[in-house]
Amino acid sequence: MRLEYLLGRARTRSGLRRFTRDELYELGRLYRQLASDLAKAQTIGADRDILDYLNGLLAQAYNVIYTGENQPGPGLVRFITPVFPRAFRRNFGPILIAAVVFFLPAIWAFFAYLNDPAWAEVALPNAMRQAYESDLEEGPSQLAVAIQEEDMPVASTWIILNNLGVTAYAFAAGMLFGVGTLYVLFQNGLILGAVGGIFVDKGALFSLYFFSGILPHGVLEFPAICISGGAGLLLGKALLMPGDLRRIDALKKNGIEALNLMLGVILILIFAGLFEGFVTPIKIDGKADIPALMYAKLAFSAVVFMCLVTYLSIAGRRPGEKPLGFINEEIAKAGKYSPRSIFRLLKSDTQEF
Numbered sequence: 001m002r003l004e005y006l007l008g009r010a011r012t013r014s015g016l017r018r019f020t021r022d023e024l025y026e027l028g029r030l031y032r033q034l035a036s037d038l039a040k041a042q043t044i045g046a047d048r049d050i051l052d053y054l055n056g057l058l059a060q061a062y063n064v065i066y067t068g069e070n071q072p073g074p075g076l077v078r079f080i081t082p083v084f085p086r087a088f089r090r091n092f093g094p095i096l097i098a099a100v101v102f103f104l105p106a107i108w109a110f111f112a113y114l115n116d117p118a119w120a121e122v123a124l125p126n127a128m129r130q131a132y133e134s135d136l137e138e139g140p141s142q143l144a145v146a147i148q149e150e151d152m153p154v155a156s157t158w159i160i161l162n163n164l165g166v167t168a169y170a171f172a173a174g175m176l177f178g179v180g181t182l183y184v185l186f187q188n189g190l191i192l193g194a195v196g197g198i199f200v201d202k203g204a205l206f207s208l209y210f211f212s213g214i215l216p217h218g219v220l221e222f223p224a225i226c227i228s229g230g231a232g233l234l235l236g237k238a239l240l241m242p243g244d245l246r247r248i249d250a251l252k253k254n255g256i257e258a259l260n261l262m263l264g265v266i267l268i269l270i271f272a273g274l275f276e277g278f279v280t281p282i283k284i285d286g287k288a289d290i291p292a293l294m295y296a297k298l299a300f301s302a303v304v305f306m307c308l309v310t311y312l313s314i315a316g317r318r319p320g321e322k323p324l325g326f327i328n329e330e331i332a333k334a335g336k337y338s339p340r341s342i343f344r345l346l347k348s349d350t351q352e353f
Contacts, residue, residue, distance in 0.1 A: 002026075002030060003027075003030040003034060003057065003061065004057070006026070006027050007057075007061060007064060010027075010064045011064075018318075019318070020318060020319055021318065027061070030061075031058075031061040034058050038051070038054040038055065038058055079260075079263065080267070081316050082315070082316030083260055084261070084263065084264035084267075084315075084316075085264075085311060085312050086316045087257055087260040087261055087264070088261065088312050089312070089313075090257065090326075091230055091231075091234060091257055092327065092329075093230075094229075094233040094234055094237065095226055095227055095229070095230030095261075097229075097230070097233060098170075098185055098226045098227075098228075098232075098233060099226040099229075101186055101189070102186075102188065102222070102225060102226055102229065103189060103222075104189070105123075105189035106189040106192045106193035106196070107193060108193065109122075109123045109189070109191075109192075109193030109194040109197065110193035110194070110196050111193075111197070112193075112194075112197070113193070113194050113198065114200065117197075117198075117201065119194075120194045120197065123193065123194035124190075124191060124194045129194070132198045133198060136198065136199070136206065163269045163272060164266065166184075166188065166225065167224055167262070167265050167269065168228070168262075169184055170184040170225060170232050171228045171229075171231045171232045171262055172232070174234065174235035174236045175235055175236075175239070178232065178233050178236020178240065180232070181229050181233055181235075181236060182229075184229070185229045196214075205289065208291065208295075209288075209289055212293075212294035212295070213280055213297075214280075215298060215301035216275050216276070216279045216280045216297050216300055216304070217272045217273070217275040217276035217280055218272075219301045219302075219304050219305035220269070220271055220272035220275065220305075221272040221276070223308060224265045224268040224272060227261050227265050230261060231257075231262050231265070234255075234261075235251065235254060235258055237250075238250035238251040238253070238254040238255070239251065268308075275304070280297070282297070
C-alpha cells in the first residue's frame with residue numbers, strides 16, 4: 001500500500017526531509033482519502049478488524065503530518081541548514097525586486113556623480129557630501145579602514161547594531177503596503193552610489209581603496225539589505241494582494257516567511273559586522289592603501305560572496321531540486337508578464353487577466 005510505504009519512510013531518521021514536494025502532496029492526499037474511506041467503512045458497518053486497521057493507519061499518518069518531525073540537532077542548526085535557505089529560495093521573487101530597487105539607484109547615482117558632481121546633492125545631504133569631498137583631499141580615509149586596532153571590537157559591535165537597524169527599518173516599513181520598504185531601499189541605494197562616485201572621481205587609487213574597503217563586508221551586507229527588503233515586500237503583498245485569503249490570514253502566512261528571512265539576515269549581518277570591524281580595517285605598517293593589501297581584500301570578498309551564493313543555493317536542498325532552479329522559475333514568471341506577452345494577451349480573447 002502506497003500510504004504504508006510513505007509512512008515507513010517518514011519514520012526513518014531523515015523523516016520528511018527526504019520527501020520531494022510531490023511526495024508530500026501525495027501523503028496529504030492519501031491521508032484525506034484514508035479518512036474518507038474510514039468514515040464510509042464505519043457507515044456501512046465494516047468488519048472490526050478492517051476498522052481497527054484503518055484507524056491505526058490513520059493515527060500513524062496523523063502523527064507524521066500534524067505532530068511535526070523530530071529532527072536531530074539543535075534548533076539553530078536546523079534553521080541554518082534547511083529553514084533559512086529554503087525560505088530564501090521560495091521568496092526569491094520579492095528579494096530580487098528589492099535588489100533591483102536598491103542597486104539601480106546606486107548605479108544611477110554613481111554615474112550621475114561622475115558626470116556632474118552636483119547630482120550628489122540629490123542623493124546625499126549637503127553636509128555629508130562636503131565632508132567626504134574635503135576629507136578625501138588628503139587621502140582615502142573615510143571608510144572603515146580608519147578604525148584603529150584597539151577600537152575594532154567596539155566598532156564591530158556598533159556596526160552590527162547599525163546594520164540591524166537599517167534592515168529592521170526596511171522590513172518594518174513593509175507594513176506601509178510595501179511603499180516604505182521601496183523608499184528605504186531606494187534612498188540607501190542612492191547614498192551608496194553617490195559615495196562610490198565621490199571616491200572613484202578622485203582617481204584609480206581611491207577607486208581601489210573604495211572597493212577594497214566596502215566589499216569585504218558589503219558582499220554580505222548588501223544581500224542582507226535586499227533580503228530584508230524582500231521580507232518587507234512580503235508584508236506589503238499580504239496587505240495589497242491577499243489573494244483568496246483574508247488580509248489578516250495572508251499577513252500571518254507571509255509574516256512567517258518574512259520572519260524566517262529576517263532571522264537569517266541577523267546571522268548574515270553578524271558576520272558582516274565582524275568582517276567590517278576586523279577584516280576591512282587591516283593595515284600593513286600602519287598603512288591601508290598598499291595595493292597588494294587591497295587586492296587581497298578583494299580576493300577575500302570574492303571568496304565570501306561565492307560561499308554565500310553556494311549556501312543559499314544548495315543548503316537544505318530537497319532530492320530532485322536543482323541548485324539554481326529557483327532562479328529559472330522567477331525568469332519564467334517574468335517572461336510570462338513581459339510587455340510582449342501582455343500585449344499578446346490583450347489582443348487575444350483570453351480571460352487570463
